[in-house]
Amino acid sequence: MGMYAYLVGEDERQGGVKKALMALALLTVMGIVMAVMASPAHADTFKVTSNADSAEEGTTLRQAINAANTNSAVADTITFDLGESATIKLDNTLPVIIDGASLIIDGDQNQITVSGNDSVRVLEVSPGAQLDLKNLTVANGYSSGYGGGIYNSGTLNVSNSTFSGNSANTGGGINSNTNDPQTTTIENSTISSNSADFGGGVFNYNGLTTINSTTITSNTAPDGQGAGVASEGDTYTSTVVGNSIIAANSFTDVDFVGGSTNSFTSEGYNVIGDGNATSAFDTEDQTGVTEPGLGDLEYNGGPTKTHALLADSPAIDAGNTALSKDQRDVKRPQGDADDIGSFELVQNAAPEITGVAGSAIQSACLSNTTGRITLELSDADEDPLTLSATSSNTRLLPTSNVSFDGTGETRTAAISTVSGRTGSSTVEITVSDGQTSTKTTVTVKAGGNGRDTLTVTEGADLLLGQNGDDRLSGLGEDDVLCGSNGNDRLTGGGGSDTLDGGAGSDITDYSATQGDARTNIP
Template identity: 25%
Template sequence: MLIALAVLFIAEVSASMIVVTTTSDEASDSTYGSSTGTGISLREAVMQAADNPGDDDIFLNSGSTYTLTIAGRDENSNLTGDIDISDSSGSVTIHGKNAIVQAGTNTSNGIDRMFHIISGTVYINRLTLRYGLVTGSTVTQSGGAIYNSGTTTMKNCSLHDNSAEYSAGAFSNRSGILNLIQCTIYNNTANAGGGAYNDTTLNITNCTISGNYTTNGTEYGFLYNDGNVNMMNTTLSNNCEFSSIYRRNGIFTITNCLIEGALSSSSNGVGEIYSGGYNIIGYLKSDIFTQTTGDIVGTDSTPANIGINTTLTNNGGPTDTHALLSTSDGRDTGTSSGAPLRDQRGYLRSSIDKGAFEFGATASSAPTDINISSNSVDNNSPSDTTVGTLSATDSDSGETYSFVLVPGTGSTDNDSFYIDGNLLKTKEVIDYNTKSSYSIRLWVDDGISTYEKQMTISVNFNNPPTDISLSSDTIDENMAAGTSIGNFSTTDVDTLDTHTYTFVSGTGDTDNASFAISGNTLQSAAEFDYETKNSYSIRVRTTDNSFDYYDKIFTITINDINDSFFCIDASTTQNQTQPISIPITMNNLTNIDIQAIELNISYDPAVLTATGISLTGTVLE
C-alpha cells in the first residue's frame, strides 16, 4: 500500500464547524451556535457563518434533501427566497455529502434560485442543485441555480432542471470568479444562454454539459459569454440550437474538449475563441476561431462526430457522464499538457482522451486510512501548536487530498483543533489538568472518494522546572557591555527536557534592562560603576519544551576595582641649571588608591640635561 502525503484541495485555516441538523427551511437562528427551532437549517448555517469570524465548514447530512420554502425574492439578507452568502471574514465551505438542495419539488414550483453568492470565497462540494426558478427580465434575475459575484469553486456537483426567464438557466457569473470541476450541468433552460452566462472569469475542467436549451429553441444552448473562459477536458452534448456556445466578448480558450454542435463568435466584440489544441468541434457558426494542433472541426453540413454515448448516465464517480465510444476520434488523441490526472469520474487517464471521459481508464481506489505523524501534544501547548502531519493510505499514486474535521461519532473535541494544509494544529491552550485526551473525527477526500476516522489525541503530562541556578552572580565594575557574567542551568526531573531562559516582568525585575541573555548565558547590557550602584535585581524564567516554567529573582553584585588616574601638571617652564621643583596636588586620594604616578617632562636637550629625576612628597589625607 502507498501512503501518500496530503495536499489540500481547500486550504482551511482555523475553520469552525457548523452542522445542519434539520432539512426544514428556517431563518431564526442567525447567531453562531444558536439552535432554537427544529434545529440548524442550511439557511441558518450560512447566517451563523457570517456571524462567526474566520473560515467556516458547513456540513449537510449525507443523501438528505433540503427544500427552500420561505417565499420572497430580491433581498440580500438571507431571510427569504435564495440563500444569500456574503462572508467577508473568511471562506465558507459547504460539504454536501451527496445531498440535494432544491427550490421547489418540481420544475414549475420553485420559489427562487438556490444560492446568491454576493461576495467572499465559497466552496461547494458534492451537492445537487435542482428545481430553481427565477422569473423577471433584468440581469439580476438570471441564474436558475446560482448567481455568483464572489469567488466560488464547485466540485463534484450536479446542476439540473433549473430555469431562468431572462438568461442562464443553471448559473449566472456576474462580476465573479467561478470554477467548475468534475460537475455535470444538464437540462437547464432560459431565454438566452440555456445553461449559463458569464461576464468575468469562468474555468471549466473535467465537466459534462448536456441537454441545456433556450425557450425558443433557436438561441445559445449552453453559454452566452461576455468574459474570459478556460475550458479543459469537457464534454458538451445536445446543447444544439443556433450554437452551443456564443462568445460576444472576452477570450474563450478550449483544450482537449468534445463539443457537439456549433461554436459562434461575434465579429463586433472584443477577443475571440482560441484553441489550446486537441478538440473535436461539431462545426463553426463564424470564422473567428484559431484552429491548431490536434483539432478536428466539422462543417455545418457535415458536423464532426464527437463519438460518445448520447445517454447521460452514471458511469462511475459522483456525477453522471457521457461514455466515450471505442470508435471515437477523441480516443487517445488528446494532450497531456494541462490535462487533469483523472477524468470526471476520478478514473486515471492513460493515453489522454479528449473530453471528460477517459476510455478504458482505471477506477480510482478510495482512501483506506488516515495517518498522523504524532497523536499526542505536550501539556501547556499554546494555540497554533502543530500536533502532527496528516497523510492518507491509498493504493493510488499521485493523488491529492483534503483533510477536514467532520461531525459524527468521536467528534466531541473537534472545536479544540483545526487543519492548516496537512497539519493538525491546536486551537486553544492544552491543559492536562483540564483534559488528558481529546477525541476528533477526520475526513479525507481524494477528489472522488472519502474516508472518515476517529482519532484520540493524548496530552503528554510534564513535570515543570523547580529551580534555576546561575554559575556566577558577580561582575567587575567598568567592564564593557556584552561581558559574560554566568551560565544558567535548570533543575527538572524530566532530564530530557530542554530549557530556554528569558527575562520576565514581576517582583524583582527592577534591573532587567541592564542585562541580556544569550542562550543560557547572562551578559551585561551596560558598563557598571561600583560607586554609582553596586547591586542589581533581575527576574528570570526557565521554560521547558512542554511550555512549563519556573521564575526566580537573582541579585547581581558589582565588584569594586581600583581606578586609574592620570594627573597632568599645568605647564611649568624653567630655564636654569638649578634643581627644579614642580608641585603636584591630587586631592581625595588614599594610599590604597595610588598605584602609580607618571610624570611627563619635556625639555630641549641642546640647553638642558635632565639628571636625578625623583619624586618626593606627602600624601594628604
C-alpha cells in the same frame, strides 16, 4: 496650621496612589479585552442534519449558511449528515453568500441534491465573497432573471458537481457576472438539461470564467444564444475552455452574444459542437461534433450523476488535463491518454488465458478417455473470472464432459470423451470477466482399441490413444498425449508437451529443453 497642612498633604498623596492603582487596573482590563478582540477567529464546520428548508430540530442548510456568513473573517465549511442520498427542496432562495474568507459546501460522497423546486434560484454569491462548491447536485432552480442554479458576482469554484434542470432568463445553470480579481471556475463537473433565453448551461458576462474537464450537454437556448455556453463582452470578458465537451445542446453550443466577437479562449483538447464561436477553438480541438458519444445522465459511480462516454465517443483518449481524477474520483488516465470532459472511461481489459497455448501448461492423463489441463488466467482489472466451454462434436465429447476446478488464477479443465467412441472435437474454452472475454481452443482426438495414428495440425491438442499400439503426434503448441495401454510412440513436436505412455513399452520423442514432461515411459 502646620499639622493641618501636613494631614491635608498626606490625604492628597494617598488619594493619588489610589487613583494610580485604579488606572493601572483599568489599563490591565482594557489590555485583556483588546488581546481577546485581537485573537484570530477560528474556522468552523457546520453540519447539515435536516433536509428540510426550515425545521424545528436539526440544522438546515439555510441555518448553516447564515451561521457561516456571521463568521466571515475566516473560511468555513458546510458538510452533510443526511444519509447516503438526500434532496433538500427549497421554499426560498438560500441566503446570499457573503463570506469573504470563503465558504466550502461539500456534499462529499453522499449524493446530496439541493433543489430550487422549480420556483426559486438555489444559490447566489455576492461581490467580495467566495463559494467553493464540491460534490453536490444543484437542480431545478429557477430565476426570472439571472442564474437559475447559481448567480455569481463574487468568486465561485465548482468542482465534481452537477447542474441539471435549472432555468432562467440568462444563465440557466450558472450565471457569472464578475469583476477582476473575482472569477468563476468550473472543473470536473457536468452541466446538463438546463435552459435559458441566453446561455442555457453557462452565461459569462464581464469577467473571467474558466471551464476545465467539464461536460456541458443537453442544455437549451434559442439559436445563436449559447445553449451550452454563452459569452458576452469583449474588453473585460474571457471564457476559457479546456479539455471539455460542449456539444449536443439545442440549438447551438457555443456563442458570442450581445455583439461580442472575441471572448472565448481555447486551451485545447475540447469536443465542440456548433455555434458562432467555434472559430475561437483551435486545431487541438474537435469542432462541429454532433455526436459526442454520451450516455444518459445517471449515476455512474460517485456522488453526482454524469454522462458516461460510450465506446465510440471521440472524447476517449483525446484529452489532456492536469487533474488526476474525474468527477467520480476515478483515476485519470485509464487509457493511452486522458478523456475529454468530466468522465474518464474505465476501459476494461480483456482477461487472458495461458497454459493451453503457452509454456505454463501442466497436464495429466487421468484415464483412457480423460485428460486434464491446467489453465493460467489473468485480468488486469482484477475482475472475477468464469470459465465455460463448448464442444464441436457432442457425440464424441458432450459439452457437459468439460469441467473446471480451482479458484483464482490457476484452474484445471478435465476433458472426457465418451468411452468406445472415436473421432475428433474442437473444444472452445472461454474466460470472461463479465464484460469482455477471451477464447482459446483445444483439439481433442480419441482412438479406439486398435492401432491408431492420431495426428493434428499446429495447435493445442489432447490425444487419447486408448488401447492398442498407437502413434500420437501433437506437432506445434503445448500438447497432452495419452498413450494408455499398448506399445505406443508419442511425438509432441514443438511446444511444452506432456507425454504419458501408460502401460506397455512406449517410445517418445522427448525434448527437455522445450519444457516437455513425460511419465510412464521406460
